[in-house]
Amino acid sequence: MDVTKACAGLLLTISVACGAVAAEHDHAAMAPSADSPCQDSTQPASLRCGLTPSSVFDSRGRLWLVWVQGGHVYLNRSDDRGRTFSAPVAVNRTPEKIAAHGENRPKIALGPEGQLYVSWTQTLEKRFTGHIRFARSLDGGRSFDAPLTVNDDHAEIGHRFESLVVDDAGRIFLAWLDKRDQAAAQRSGKPYRGAALYYAWSDDAGRSFKANRKLRDSSCECCRIVSAVDPDGNPAFLWRHVFGDNIRDHALVTFAGPEQPGETVRVTFDEWQVDACPHHGPALAIDAQGIYHMAWYNNAAQRHGLFYAFSRDAGRTLSEPMSFGNYAAAAGHPSVLARDGRVYLLWQEFDGAATHLKLMQSSEGGRQWSPARDVAHADGEVDYPFLVADAMRVYAAWQTHADGYRLIPLDEAAHASRP
């Protein structure tokens, strides 16, 4: 046995627990590399040692990131597309346990007047419990107000996996997986499948949130929820749901206004009947024409792997789902982005030694696709990949052990020539 290799392998994993003082660790969590100083918990906060970054460009082309280290969510910024980063600012001044793994990470969204909104799941002592936390900065990220707990049920039960989105009127929406109905059912001895999808919204730039409201019973319990804004300016949420007898397909809800959620519609029909945690949530983008682009993973016997479909009517009907990615290379964790008539699909595959980022593009609204191509690869542990865009280009944002946070330009030529 090669002891050096074995130790390095173990170090990589254990450093998740050791490097992130109070972060909830997870098999999918990112960890600082074994030969970095990140394992020393007294190290100052840095993106290199941080876990599970989320990133977004503002209208001035500045990239804002949030990530987790040592019981804090940190914010920093890059004004040169990921070459250099500003000093991190702690979003929560008092440390707390923060979910930091593939499916559940801090999120960041921008308000119409430069506000920065950050959300995360605070994990509590008991397994599967948490609170939805929210903090805002009104001074361009120099400081944050004290965090709010958004779930108005403060019981030590599950309120986790939040999704954060700002509508065109600047209203802030948070949706999350909530177990208050499951807990109530348990108390009265009634069966209850999964969790429930709840939401709350704010019309005062995050000073406060309206009362929590249930959108739907029986969501899957451990998959991310994703969100986007439709051309009418309203939010939409897509998540893995439990239909009927443990069928784990996907559901979509759209809104006519902040207090007017529509009926949830089932959008995938792979019939994956399983009493399991897939830990594998979907992806959503809505283009300027109002076409919904969705990507997801399922592992049913007959229909398995990654799929993509679009919908012209907010999920009521879908295009024939297209299978993509190499199922035999564990293709997973898709991201989708639509802009300027182009649709991008990004996902990861594993060849037994390295993880590869794969990209496909469609210039025809998702009807025809380019062949898949490799855009990056890395050995060792990797975080999920995400598509982000500034005014000119689309990028893959990817955190890996080997290289830290990377912003990889995609399709540069196509957009560089635009006026």
Place this chain on the structure above:
Amino acid sequence: MHRALKLFGVSMLALSTLNVAVPVGAVEPLQVMLPGRYTQMMARHSDTPFIVGFWSLDCPPCYRELAFWGEQRREGARMHLVLISTDTAGDAEEIGALLKHYGLQDVETWVFGAPAQQLRFEADRHWQGELPRTYLIDKGRVVDAVSGVIDAAQLRQWQEKMGSEMNSAAAK
């Protein structure tokens, strides 16, 4: 944090003596799954039908499956079971306590000690990590792979099949 550091210390000490078992206060030591170990484990059990159950602390249905395995063992089911947690060695204490709670402390147990993706790939390249995930194995070959909590009927069917195979082998 202190717990993590302490466990980190313990497991590194164990590794440095070439013994990767992490003591968890249970009968069967928790072994750390590194690349290549799954293949070795499969080879070691190649002469007997056995079951590999992958699970994790952050998977609610996995607790139901652990309870099911515990029940099966209490009822005296004939099965050779190997449990593999996809958590980290830092979770050893919690894993040990949970297995004990379900009466599974004498089961061969492992915990992931390398990137999950790599270890999953070694076990099954068509498995993307949904849990629990169970493999029913005979003569080193996977007869069935089950995602989600296995049910009693599935297990019985498997046991009957293996039982008749063993009986016919014994008759030869």
